[in-house]
Amino acid sequence: MSLKDKCALITGASSGIGAACARALAEKGARVILTGRNEAALKELAEATDGKAITADLRDMAEIERLFTRAGERIDILINNAGIAPRAPIIDGDPEHFRELLEVNVLALTRCCQLALPKFDAEHGGHIINLSSMSGHRVPPSGGFYAATKFAVRAVTEALRYELKAAGNRTRVATISPGFVDTPLLDLYFKGSEDKLKTLKEEIDMLDPVDVAKAVLHVLQAPEHVEIGDIQLRPSGQGV
Numbered sequence: 001m002s003l004k005d006k007c008a009l010i011t012g013a014s015s016g017i018g019a020a021c022a023r024a025l026a027e028k029g030a031r032v033i034l035t036g037r038n039e040a041a042l043k044e045l046a047e048a049t050d051g052k053a054i055t056a057d058l059r060d061m062a063e064i065e066r067l068f069t070r071a072g073e074r075i076d077i078l079i080n081n082a083g084i085a086p087r088a089p090i091i092d093g094d095p096e097h098f099r100e101l102l103e104v105n106v107l108a109l110t111r112c113c114q115l116a117l118p119k120f121d122a123e124h125g126g127h128i129i130n131l132s133s134m135s136g137h138r139v140p141p142s143g144g145f146y147a148a149t150k151f152a153v154r155a156v157t158e159a160l161r162y163e164l165k166a167a168g169n170r171t172r173v174a175t176i177s178p179g180f181v182d183t184p185l186l187d188l189y190f191k192g193s194e195d196k197l198k199t200l201k202e203e204i205d206m207l208d209p210v211d212v213a214k215a216v217l218h219v220l221q222a223p224e225h226v227e228i229g230d231i232q233l234r235p236s237g238q239g240v
Helices: 016-027 039-049 061-071 095-119 144-167 184-189 194-203 209-220
Strands: 007-010 031-036 052-055 077-080 127-131 172-178 230-233
Touching: 007 016, 016 031, 016 039, 016 077, 016 209, 031 039, 039 052, 052 061, 061 095, 077 095, 095 127, 095 144, 127 144, 127 209, 144 172, 172 209, 209 230
Parallel strands: 007 031, 007 077, 031 052, 077 127, 127 172, 172 230
Antiparallel strands: none
């Protein structure tokens, strides 16, 4: 499937995986709409990709709705990449971290899916990719409430797939679940355990955001009769 002239909305696009996806899609001829909270980074990336930058805080439902209004009447692809990963253990984690994790990682992603559907082609549908995590397939020792939200992302995606099939909607949906990716999000996940992260980076050749962007392209470029539901990718040195 050609991505030329397709319109892709990418959340969390100011850095890391989102920025890598924007560059990869732009190189394939897609038009990219970039959203996130870092206005300066978004504008710089928009200039580099000939895209459109829309600053939005996805913790606010009203801002999500304004984002889709400003995105225009038609999009073809939604990449739900925005996410946060504060350390949030179950036994003594900050309830505010639980709330924010739920708002950004699950509720905002779900609302973006809802608002994207009416903007897809009525006959052929569109394509939604939700970024989950290996923490959404098994709970690591330090997974905490972050892992719970990533399990929820997979459940939301599967529920959406079944509902679309029942409605006769040809929109395809997928999750991509990376292991350790060298991004600012990883630094946040290991905040307070910097020595452990340093050791991990010395022992493991971690994924680059470009590796995940290539998986995104693989999903989007599949033939129209092929639906790739879930991709798991981890560094070869990552044991679990």
